[in-house]
Amino acid sequence: TTTTTTTTKVDNDDDGWHITKEEDIPKGQRRLRWIDAQTRFLCRMLDDLYRTGIRRETDRPRTERCHRAIAKLLAMTPKNPPRIHESASHHPPDITFVGLAQRGGEVLRRMEQCSPLQSSKGSSSSSSKSTKKNGKDISKKEPLHGDNDDDDHDDITTLFGNNASSSSFSSYQNVYSNNKPPPHLSFTKFELPTPSREIYNMVLISYAKEAGGLHVAQQAEDVVWSMISRAVGQMRQQRQQRSKIEQTITNECNENDEVGIDDGNSSNSPHVILPTIENWNCVLDCWSRSTDPDRAYRAYSFLLEWTEWNEACRDNEELREGVNLVDVHYPNLDSFRAILQCCLVATTTTTATEASREFENEADFHRAREMGAGVATRLWKERTTTWYLALNSAVYRDVLRAICQSAELPCKSAKGAKALNDLARVFTQCREDDMVTPEILDVVRDATTEKQFAQLTFQKG
Secondary structure: OOOOOOOOOOOOEEOOEEEEHHHHHHHHHHHHHHHHHHHHHHHHHHHHHHOOOOOOOOOOHHHHHHHHHHHHHHOOEEOOOOOHHHOOOOOOOOOOOOOOOHHHHHHHHHHHHOOOOOOOOOOOOOOOHHHHHOOOOOOOOOOOOOHHHHHHHHHHHHHHHHHOOOOOOOOOOOOOOOOOOOHHHHHOOOOOOOOOOHHHHHHHHHHHHEEOHHHHHHHHHHHHHHHHHHHHHHHHHHEEEEHHHHHHHEEEEEEEEOOOOOOOOOOOOOOOOOOOOOHHHHHHHHHHHHHHOOHHHHHHHHHHHHHHHHHHHHHHHHHHHHHHHHOOOOOOHHHHEEEEEEEHHOOOOOHHHHHHOOOHHHHHHHHHHHHHHHHHHHHHOOOOHHHHOOOOHHHHHHHHHHHHHHHOOOOHHHHHHHHHHHHHHHHHHHHHHHOOOOHHHHHHHHOOOOHHHHHHHOOOO
């Protein structure tokens, strides 16, 4: 049976569940111990279901129970926690919990393992008429749940063709497992815990608020690509079933009688879950909070994989058949700003103690600044060919701040001419768009000499 524990929430307002006072720490620790026990027990039940198929009669790992557990984890996160380089010394961040997103991710991963791709819902006692209407002939000898989960990774790489590199869609943490699911999951008579749109959204929102090392953002990427992998496998199953039904009808019917065939778009067909624009941006937000010095480059690489997926949905015939155009989302202004946040690092006046909060050593600190400056310059050059976005003064400020992180600025020799030209190009466009603010002028002034600043701000006539 499930043990119900009554706990006191601290500051459970619009900003989420968090601790603001030191005397509230014991309450937070009790809350953390309670959610730790709940998630561990839930993961153990899901593991038992996957390995042995044993289900408790009164305490089952249903979808609703997993949904509640992940919702409680999300409720313990603050609404919009500041990034490390955004935290001001006179406004210390609230005491927050670490690892909540990973716990939700583990529950989600086990749900995916326990729910092989489902082609349709039904029971073995369904009538012949109803099963033909739904596009599938179900019998007691056929599994109720698909067992082609081991082919998902091959499908998605095949669909992308030459557009995908060897590592573009490979899982960091082995999400796309090639192991065939246990037979008992395919023949189960019970409803399996299946990830829903809301569960994916909550897990990714939790990752968007989680600061951590390289593995945290990689796990967030895995959630998105797992959604796509399952969707591609589900579309493949629906296509195969339609082909089998059409072939059966052709063989059995000598006349052109109308027979209800599932076209994959009816209300009886399972909904294919694909990432939304918010899901994509959550991964970029997670990268912006990462402590990895190459976070700007890795976030930009994820952006390229995102665009490759969109191109595949447009160019690949199989994907065009199964993916609705409204489910294909392109990067927007929030995506652009999230990558810029990945590029931004604390200023050079940051002390060694403050820099160690974000990176392990000073070398990583300088590496992150140089990497961020390079990625920001690349984003700016692609603005007119890829993004087609109208930038405001806040975005211009972030672009200039990222470019000014280059060690070649202020430019006092020919070595830094390239960085100075990139800065001048962005600032000139900012002036033409009438987006110059005092903050932008301060950023440019700090990265140039007095003579260079005078030349950049000089106005003719």
